[in-house]
Amino acid sequence: MTADEPLISSSELARRLGLARRTISHYAQQGLITPALVTPGGQYRWRYDEVVTEMHELARQRREEER
Numbered sequence: 001m002t003a004d005e006p007l008i009s010s011s012e013l014a015r016r017l018g019l020a021r022r023t024i025s026h027y028a029q030q031g032l033i034t035p036a037l038v039t040p041g042g043q044y045r046w047r048y049d050e051v052v053t054e055m056h057e058l059a060r061q062r063r064e065e066e067r
Helices: 010-017 021-029 048-066
Strands: 044-046
Touching: 010 021, 010 044, 010 048, 021 044, 044 048
Parallel strands: none
Antiparallel strands: none
């Protein structure tokens, strides 16, 4: 996870994660994942490794809540 990692679109992120683009947007709007950049037009740009780290942390938190 470095600043050198290229920024990718929501569509590309969704493709890599096997999710719908709409799901990515929903997660961002809910504050579950954080875009690396929001363009002036309101489009999200992501660093894949950062999102994967955030999603792993969310999964860990949810597992703990279920205990």
